[in-house]
Amino acid sequence: MLSWLQHYRRAMLPGDISAGIVVAMMMIPQGMAYALVAGLPPVAGIYASIVPPLLYALFGTSSTQSVGPMAITSLMVASALAPLALPGSALYGVLAAQLALLSGAVLLACGLLRIGFVANFFSRPVMSGFTIGSAILIAWGQVRPLLGGMPPAVHWPSAAMGLGALALLLWARSWMAGTLRRTGLSPVAADIGSKLAPMVVVIGATILVAAMGLDARGVATTGAVPAGLPGLNLATSSAHWQPLLQPALLVGFMVFLISMSGAQALALKRGEKLGSNRELVGLGAANIGSALSGGFPVTGSISRSAVNFAAGANSQLASIITAALLALALVAPTGWLALLPLPALAATIIVAVLGMLDLSLLHTAWRYDRADAAALLATAAGVLVLGVEAGVVVGVALSMGALIWRASRPHIAVLGRIAGSEHFRNVDRYSTETAPGLLMLRVDAGLFFGNVEAVNERIEDELKAHAGTRHLVLVLSAVNSIDTSALFGLGELNTSLSQRGVLLHLAEVKGPVMDRLKQSSLLQALNGRLFLSAAMAWDELAC
Amino acid sequence: MLSWLQHYRRAMLPGDISAGIVVAMMMIPQGMAYALVAGLPPVAGIYASIVPPLLYALFGTSSTQSVGPMAITSLMVASALAPLALPGSALYGVLAAQLALLSGAVLLACGLLRIGFVANFFSRPVMSGFTIGSAILIAWGQVRPLLGGMPPAVHWPSAAMGLGALALLLWARSWMAGTLRRTGLSPVAADIGSKLAPMVVVIGATILVAAMGLDARGVATTGAVPAGLPGLNLATSSAHWQPLLQPALLVGFMVFLISMSGAQALALKRGEKLGSNRELVGLGAANIGSALSGGFPVTGSISRSAVNFAAGANSQLASIITAALLALALVAPTGWLALLPLPALAATIIVAVLGMLDLSLLHTAWRYDRADAAALLATAAGVLVLGVEAGVVVGVALSMGALIWRASRPHIAVLGRIAGSEHFRNVDRYSTETAPGLLMLRVDAGLFFGNVEAVNERIEDELKAHAGTRHLVLVLSAVNSIDTSALFGLGELNTSLSQRGVLLHLAEVKGPVMDRLKQSSLLQALNGRLFLSAAMAWDELAC
Known part of the structure; x- marks a missing residue:
């Protein structure tokens, strides 16, 4: 525990500070956006970004992993809670925290029982299919807030802002890094700069709302954000524990899978070794911490962790700095957050999940092993048709089915x-x-x-x-x-x-x-x- | 289809006739007993023994497989229908047939899709654990009919008859073959003779009831059996299709697994080759046939098939003769069946499932591979604690878990x-x-x-x-x-x-x-x- 602290050298500090600041600026719009995907008030996304990374730094093994809200787990929260409570209600928030608590307990138990090998129940093609299906589901769910209504009944001021933000973000995604490089920035700095586009767009949109009184014209905003740090949330509603058990198993499984697949890619780059059982404990602690501080299920985010790494993070101190900055943001006056327009947030979500629509694995599998490509497509279809929770089950079934099918044709x-x-x-x-x-x-x-x-x-x-x-x-x-x-x-x-x-x-x-x-x-x-x-x-x- | 008929030689006839008669005499008490396990009137067990083997002979591949009611599938029927209808009610019978229809459709679809490899989702230790757990559950469920009530509130005349029948059958199981051999019978004939003990005991008990008027003294009997052949049963209750879907998947899976494990053992003895996809089609057709003739889910019975084989069956003609004899039994006066005492039937069930309590695999696995032994015990415990349906899921999860766990420790x-x-x-x-x-x-x-x-x-x-x-x-x-x-x-x-x-x-x-x-x-x-x-x-x- 905290072994990274014993080996800390002063030379690592500048990288950790810059990464901490960059990720904090990325985290604010992303955390709020993913809270919205989960059906929660945006501030819950900030809450879920403070305590969890601190606990992960204490128990986890990856030095550059950024733990917090993530698109797919948020989608799973929304799917699990939809039959149980109304989004935005007090009960909904309590249940989201309970789901995090149960998922965390599942992860912690798996870690203590040393069954980290369960991550192997998903093949990569199936994981890719699951991610693609989830990304499409999430993007589809953002069409209404983006346009202020479902077509053709769109709210034009909202749609103008949403589509404008979307166009800006798409431009930033494709061209901003190049533009910044041409101004003399180093490639890495330019790339990191382009990752802050969502923050810039969201702040700009908020200023626009304030200046033009767009909220009075019907553009939905996040509404008043309670200032101050979240209190401990120990409320329990025993009647709801039981229906949360199965979702908690599925959420815990995906939290582990998503976090591991990101962390492993980074660990390989650093020649670092991850302990899958210690990762389980770290993620379990993070989720329990999220539950106790007004949050919802969290996991290691692949995209954020990659930015953290690229921005120079050398240790978990970077994540601790991020958490501290987010806590400061909540202590500072938060009145301006109330005017944050939902269409702009929806645009950031859509652009973020576009990054998950990676077809390269499908392309490779199609040439290399048609059965794996079929499993990928079937999992994506399963998520889209049956929903994200059934999609996990479909994914496991297809991974195992492919395994047994191959085994049944020995050479x-x-x-x-x-x-x-x-x-x-x-x-x-x-x-x-x-x-x-x-x-x-x-x-x-x-x-x-x-x-x-x-x-x-x-x-x-x-x-x-x-x-x-x-x-x-x-x-x-x-x-x-x-x-x-x-x-x-x-x-x-x-x-x-x-x-x-x-x-x-x-x-x-x-x-x-x-x-x-x-x-x-x-x-x-x-x-x-x-x-x-x-x-x-x-x-x-x-x- | 019917390829065995093209190759039929007259020399095969005597074996088929003797096997057909022996299995029919074994089938009557067994079919009625397993119908009781399923919560159905005993005659349903006879119905389920007529049409299914005929259809299996048409579509299946094993030449000596005896298709009909079986203990474990009957237990699964009882477990699936318990929340939906009252045992003995008309609705219960309709649902049992619908379950057979759906299971048959699942099997047929799997056969046509050529996915017979799904049988490989269960390892043998897990199958053994599942069988042991089911046998204990079935035997436990027969304690009440055996004793005419749960201890200490037993009905003494019933208990005397039940325990007497049990003692006789246990004696027959252990010693009768030896006794018959000493009278000069060949070992094979003596062994087959001992398999007819249930028929003898049940007939004896029925005569006892008639002679002593035990039914009037409170010994439960099967009650009036409607004479004549079953009619087509096409009644549907659409409200109940949906809850039957999941049980039908599990029942279909187990029907296939149970039938294949028995058929494969016999095929190996004869150097015969089974087509698992054609087996799926044969079992699917048999179950659909059972549904349409007043029956319930059927499968190939390991113990009955072994007797069929030992008694000389050379082809599916043996099963056709069995079916014809059972149909004759229904056309003949069936009044005497009404007095068949339930305690004696309970005794035949308990002795039959004792044969399923085979610990040899556990013994071998314990020495050879402790993880396989643990999977066996965990599956048995899963069936006992969570029930037979959850037991199937536990079994698949353990088989796959062991596979992935081993894979995650490559040499x-x-x-x-x-x-x-x-x-x-x-x-x-x-x-x-x-x-x-x-x-x-x-x-x-x-x-x-x-x-x-x-x-x-x-x-x-x-x-x-x-x-x-x-x-x-x-x-x-x-x-x-x-x-x-x-x-x-x-x-x-x-x-x-x-x-x-x-x-x-x-x-x-x-x-x-x-x-x-x-x-x-x-x-x-x-x-x-x-x-x-x-x-x-x-x-x-x-x-």
Whole structure:
């Protein structure tokens, strides 16, 4: 805990300070916008950006991770609470905090139980599909605030401001960094500068509202923001704990997945090592902290963390500085925040989630592995059609389904001997010799419940194709493990072959696999023999 | 379809006839008993034993499978319908048929979509745990009918009959085959004879009820059985379709799993090949047939199929004969069935499910792979604590969890050269030489989303442990596949190593893996080289 503090060097301070300031300026409009996505008052997004990063700095492992509100988790909050309370109501805020508390407890428990491997239940294509589907859902949800109404019933002053802000932000996204570079800024500084565009646009829009009295003309604004720091929120409504349990599991799972995928990309850049179980604890603590300070579920944001890193963050001190600045912003007069126009905030959300519409993985998968591309598209469709929570379940099901499907088609080669050598190769790929009555098969996959039937079926096929086989040699050089299901499968194969007068031999069993097999009765029951190498089996059995 | 009929030989007839008769005599008490487990009138169990095997004979692939009511699916019916209707009510019967219809439709759809691989979502230990948990639940549910009430409030005449029947059946189970053998019967005939004990006990108990007027003394009986064949049941209650959807998915999944595990064991004995997709179609048709003829979900019964096989069944004709005999039994006077005492039926159920309490897999797994044993016990506990439906979900989650957990701990060996040879081995197991600045790692698992992070983490650890590494060679001789997630993982590793001045090389890439990689940009982006063998990499890079 806080090991980064022990190794802190003064040289790291300037980077941490500049990153802290940059991320704070990015966080204010983003936190408020994501609070709106979650159906909460904008100030909740600021609350959720103060205590959580402090607790993450205490317990987490990534040095540059920026923990706070994030688009997808906010969408999940809105989806989970929609059937339970009215957005904007006091109950809604309490439930959002409770959802963070439960999600945090789930994360903390998983971390203490050391089951960080659950992050592996999502493949990357599925994660990409989930992100794309969520981004589209979020953007679609912002059309109404952007235009002040659904087309054709738009509110023109709101729409003008929203679309103007959108155009500005899109320009900033594509061209601002280049423009800044041409003024003499370094590429990194120019890139960071372009990331502050949302802050500039939101402040400009607020000034516009104040100067032109646009709020009186019907442009929706965030309304009065209570000044001061949030108090502890321990209100509980026991009737609502139970329906929150399942969403809390799903939110906790996604909080972990989203945070890890961002943190891992950065850790790889720094040659840093993340502890997935300590990450779980850090994120759990952050969410519990968010719950207790008027916030809602938080996670590590990929985009914000990348800016933090690029702006020079060397340690979690950068996040602590960000939190301190946000706390200061709440203590300072917040009256001006009341005039912040929702159409401009909607524009920042839409541009932010555009960054999540990354089709490069789809593009690669389409060429490399069509099944992965199909899983990506199906997950995105699942999110869009069934909603974000069902989308998580669809994603897990597709990841596991693809895994089991692939496993059920193991590669099995019939081996022959390269004449005059001790080498054995696939008879379909090489010119080899075989011996009558001897069938040698190499299974190119670990044996486990997912492929045991497929392997048995394939063996039956090969026995049919090689009538008169008296010796079946399974060459296990590529078999890294044999689970209990496969152990029974081999035992049944042995019995079945015995009845048909075929001897079953094993060759090239790997060390760890052999250690295991010695704990079973398979080796004693085996009707054939155990050979160290395929060549030895050939010498003994070929005639 | 009906391909077995084309190959039918007269020599197969006697076996089919004897098996047909034996299974019919086994089916009558068993079908009625499992109908009671499902909360249905006993005659529904006979109905469910007539049309389904006929349709299975038409569409299925196993020649000796006996399709009809089964203990676990009956338990699932009771569990699914409990919140929807009162057992014994007309609505309950309609819903049971609808559940069969939906399950059948699910199975049929899966068969036509050719996704028979879904059976691989359950590992054998998990299946064993599920069966054990279900058997205990079923036996526990029979305590009340066995004793005529829950202890201490038992109905003594009922309890005397129930416990007497139980003692007789337990004796028959353990000793009757031996006794019959001593009278000169062949071992097989003696074994089959002992399987007819339930029929004998049930008939005896019925005679006892009739002779002593036990029904008037409060011993519960099945009550009047409507004579005649069942009519088509097309009644629908649309309000109940929706809550039946999820149970139908779970029931369909278990119908397939239970049937396949039994059929596969028999197919292996006969050297027969099952088509899992055609099995899905056969079971789907059987369940739809059951729905349309007053039945409830059916599946292939392991114990009945084994008797069918042992009694000489050579083809599906045996099952057709069984169905014909059962239809005859319904056409014959059925008045005597009304006096069939429930305590005796409860005794047959308890003894039948005792056969499902097979602890041998637990025993083997405990020695061979403790994690598999834990999954078995956890699934059994899940069924007992959460119920049979949640138990299916727990089983899938545990199977997949174990898979992902194992995948997240891939075996990776640091390789050294056996001095003076071209062989490379694990430095921890063999005496080898290594070269400064050169790190060779062999990954003993296919690379996929489940282990990509673990592999990257392990590589970072080894790079830390081998400071000064300039060349990292990944020896992929045991890597049978690389999915899209792992492709991205390798790309990121390459980028990360480039930044640190380490070259990433690949060696011994398998043919099918290389074919795939050529479709990606990894090979062009690779900062190091591609070597055919580890020895070539050593010759080039060691200094």
